[in-house]
Amino acid sequence: MKNYGEIKNLSFKELKGGISQKTIEIHWEKLYQGYVKKWQEIQENLETADREMANASFSEFRELKIEETFTANAIILHEAYFDILGGDGNPEGEIIEVIAKNFGSFENWLKEFKSLGLASRGWAVLGYDFNEERLRNYIADAHNLYGIWGAAPILVLDVYEHAYFIDFGSDRKSYIESFFSNLDWGKINQKFQKTAKK
Numbered sequence: 001m002k003n004y005g006e007i008k009n010l011s012f013k014e015l016k017g018g019i020s021q022k023t024i025e026i027h028w029e030k031l032y033q034g035y036v037k038k039w040q041e042i043q044e045n046l047e048t049a050d051r052e053m054a055n056a057s058f059s060e061f062r063e064l065k066i067e068e069t070f071t072a073n074a075i076i077l078h079e080a081y082f083d084i085l086g087g088d089g090n091p092e093g094e095i096i097e098v099i100a101k102n103f104g105s106f107e108n109w110l111k112e113f114k115s116l117g118l119a120s121r122g123w124a125v126l127g128y129d130f131n132e133e134r135l136r137n138y139i140a141d142a143h144n145l146y147g148i149w150g151a152a153p154i155l156v157l158d159v160y161e162h163a164y165f166i167d168f169g170s171d172r173k174s175y176i177e178s179f180f181s182n183l184d185w186g187k188i189n190q191k192f193q194k195t196a197k198k
C-alpha cells in the first residue's frame, strides 16, 4: 500500500553515462523529498480548510485540491523514474515482447519514446492503460497535466531541466541516451507484470 507522505529509499548508489551525483542529490533529496513534505503540509491544511468558502475562481479548498494532485503525481512520477535506474540498460523480459506487440516493434517504440522525451516539457511516460489493456506512450508537461484516467506509469523519463542541465547543458538528446543506458529492465518488467495483472 502506498503512503504519499513517506519518503522512499533510493534504489541505487550511482549512475553511469554522465548523470552526476550532484544531479541525483539535488533531484532526489531536495526536489523529490520536497514534494513529499508539501503533500503532507497540504493534507494538514485540508483538515481545516473551509468547505463553505469553496469557489471555482479562487478558494483555499480549491487551491489545496489542485496542489494535492500536483504533489502526489510528482511523487508517483519521481519514484517511478528513480526506481527503474541503476541497471545495465539491456532490454529483457516479457515487457519487451508486449512493447513489440503494442508498437509494431521494440525499435518503433524506442524511436517514438525518445521523440516524446524531446517533445515534452516535463515527462515522457510509457503507461499501461487498464481500459484498453495495452501499453501507450504519454506526454506530461507538468506532474498533473495530460495524464489520462485509468493508466498507470511503467517506464518514466524526467525531462525537466533539473534532471540533466548540470551534466549535459541543453543537450537533452545525450541525457536521454544516458537514461536508457542506466535502465534496469528487470525492474521495469516486474512493474509491468504487477500492474497488468491487477
Ligand SMILES: [Fe+2]
Binding pocket: 027, 031, 078, 158, 160, 162, 163
Ligand atoms: Fe524531476
